[in-house]
Amino acid sequence: MEPYIIEKRSDNYILFTINRHEKRNAISFEVMDGLEKAINLAKEQNVKALVITGAGESAFCSGGDLSVFHGLKTEEQAYGMLSKMSNILYRLLTLEIPTVALMNGVAVGGGCELAISCDYRIAKEGIKAGFVQGYLAITSGWGGGTMLVEKMQSNHAEQMLMEAKLNHTDKLLQIGFIDSVYSGDSLEACEQFLKNMTDKQVEVLKAYKSILIRKWEQSNLKGRIDEEVRRCAVLWADEAHHEAVANFIAKK
Known part of the structure; x- marks a missing residue:
């Protein structure tokens, strides 16, 4: 089974689905590559929106796949993975068209970083979401903390x-x-949310999005994200993190 699905929908948007239901749609290196392909496709085909969701009904995204990433022990190894995903999420953040995290289930840790990288977050009634990285003795490491503080009221962001x-x-x-x-139906809800945007010319959407992108460029958002990634890589290499992950895996 493919770890992701990319579809061009008739309503002129691209739908990217993390297709790892058995792993609660955790992100692997293959999913990272797929997300980058979806971003490239959205640029090439001149569509009006990119929507990201998870397969099934229980999880939008449970963050990084610990069964894979727990093998990364050193700061250098961690930084390679963290910087790869943070660069992809920065590309998603600065994509010139509207982006939506269609949160059809729980979003945990890196799943929240993926969600905050999108312009909008639409959540199924009753789901939960949280930046739970602190329980694993690390911080957000894909740039999500910086994006959260940028997009939300600072006291709410810091508390979260x-x-x-x-x-x-x-x-x-x-x-x-x-x-x-x-x-109800997640895609219907998403299309309803987007309909008053996607009925506009794509160049209008890009022009408005470019206002935000210029702001982020002028405030050195990318540099601030890179600092977040580096700090997380240091914590990742600490024994406290490796112990916390080993205990988490043992309890599952």
Whole structure:
């Protein structure tokens, strides 16, 4: 089974699905490559939106695949993986068209970093989401913490990062992490959310998105993300992280 699915939908958007239901749609190196392909395709085909979701109904994305990434022990090894994904998420963040995280299930750790990289987050009623990296003795390492502070009210963002707990949709909506809550069919809800954007000319959408991109470039957002990645790589190599991950895996 392919680890991801890329589809061009009739409504002129690209749908990227993490297709690892048995792994709660955890991100592997193959999923990273697929996400980069979807971003490239969105640019090449001049579509009006890119939507990211997870297979099944239980998880949007459970973060990095610990069964794979737990093998990364040193700061250098960790930085290679972290910087690869952070560069992909920065490309997603600065894609010139609207992007949507269609959160059809729980979003944990790196799953929240993927979600905050998108312009909008639409969540299924009753799901939970949280930056839980603190329980593994690391920080967000793909740039998601920096993006969260950039996009949300700073006190809410810092609390979400430091508490490292899962929050329900009502709380996530209240603090501004998600933009909309839906019930029923996820794609129908997403298309309904996007319809007043995708009925505009693509060049209009790109022109408005470029306002945000210029702001991020002028404030050195990429440099701030790189610093976040480097700090996480240092923590990753610490024995406290390796012990926390080993204990987590043993409990599963």
